[in-house]
Amino acid sequence: MRASSPERPSRGSGVPTPRRRRASGRGSAEHDGAPRGIPEASIARLPLYLRALVAMADRGITSVSSEELAGASGVNSAKLRKDLSHLGSYGTRGVGYEVDYLVYQISRELGLTQDWAVAIIGIGNLGRALANYGGFATRGFRTACLIDADPNQVGQRVSGLAVRHLDDLEALIAEHRVAIGVIATPAGAAQEVADRLVAAGVRSVLNFAPAVLTVPPGVELRKVDLSTELQILAFHEQRRVSAVAFEAAANAVVPDDVGDVIDAELGPVAPAASGLRV
Amino acid sequence: MRASSPERPSRGSGVPTPRRRRASGRGSAEHDGAPRGIPEASIARLPLYLRALVAMADRGITSVSSEELAGASGVNSAKLRKDLSHLGSYGTRGVGYEVDYLVYQISRELGLTQDWAVAIIGIGNLGRALANYGGFATRGFRTACLIDADPNQVGQRVSGLAVRHLDDLEALIAEHRVAIGVIATPAGAAQEVADRLVAAGVRSVLNFAPAVLTVPPGVELRKVDLSTELQILAFHEQRRVSAVAFEAAANAVVPDDVGDVIDAELGPVAPAASGLRV
DNA sequence: GCGCTTTTGTGCGCGTGTTCACAAACCCGT
């Protein structure tokens, strides 16, 4: 189910068309030029809602309450309603939200009613996986070009697209009107690639390389960091073990310098070898 | 450079050994069983600091100020200091932090002084990329087993490891003492895999499947969502275009119902086709 | 037409995280 019908969906059932956003209220209290200021946290959840809604639409569900949609998205229903209220007043009190209509509104807000050209730079393991990843993601994006610095990679076809050389980056960006650059290079090359992308006019960058990138203001930079995610999980595993050991230590002695106990007992010891799975 | 030296590093230079964490203060104000409550936001940044520190250590840098480290990590220096202060008082006023020592302390806090066994479930494009991704990530993790439901995949060797069948999941988890499960299956299979992982004793799950998973309390679930990241970027691209169109519309007419202008002018129109790159 | 039920939209208090700014602590030169 594609979310691109521009005209208002005319309802077949007796459910009336929801009103458009209020003329009054805080919506118009924004600065000029910024139509409305949707909190970043809300924006980050819109894709979740959209995914759940599309799944519902595919199953033939036409109407949904905030409670149901919140459940399907794994969030609090009040949070969901507040998020949606930032887009406008698209629900019907006592009834809920019409699925198709909401899909369209969220898609429009996220800019998915048009296709954005994506360039993937760095066709290694990860880059190749991204290129092959079923049209990369959901609709709204088109993998326009694949770029790599390795001459052996250049010319190879990945997912129906020929890999081009890094030297042609600027020309390719211009030619394909690339809006989003995906960096999947080794860490060492990431900043240079980012600089060149920005210089070529790209203002949205998604970085998979394990490196801290800096971009000029006005350029949106997001990062996906696999090792960081793993390390955060490791922390929580570690903490579980620590907590147990700490409690045992605290029951045994009541030291005035707790830190040394932790250093001495928890550091060298490898408690997970046996106690990892409880 | 491995961060596993358990004993306090004895300094060769004239820089004195930093003091351990204070016996007094809020550190001991925590509940029993939870040695110290480090904010989640701080934890998420520790891997960043660690990466920057390791890079510095490799370059032979032995001492670093909060300002320098913050710059290398792309964060505010005050935030960095507060984050580090949650671990203890590991700096020297007027001097800075000793790189090796801080690497060890952060590694220990993150539980990286031991290797955690990781299982990857779903050896498709992404799973294969993750398996090949240079030891998966930084040190501290060991890819213990690869699991897939497709009989054609089973037996294939990926990155030196034979792919095993999903039926053996529970046995493999137990055998390898897997602590972290990485889900790279299609969305439809993700929840079932998660349930089986949890039932088998895994309490840390990293989900790459585009699905909302629910796990019982006590299980740590993190997700990496490629399409969501793209869609967030698309939003900002869209907003740039919107802002321009909005301003133009606002200058042309001054309606009492601004919403209709947005709907009528911004919805159907495809401004990016020509104006995508300005 | 009217009250009853349901569900949205939101005002408000609360907790968490961020940032500023400064005192305390430390090194070093004299």
Next chain:
DNA sequence: ACGGGTTTGTGAACACGCGCACAAAAGCGC
């Protein structure tokens, strides 16, 4: 031994996001 310069660690103000709880609105039955 001591004062000057530097950098950490942290108190306090601020900003932001979350969730409760409720009023407003819509549909429905009688």
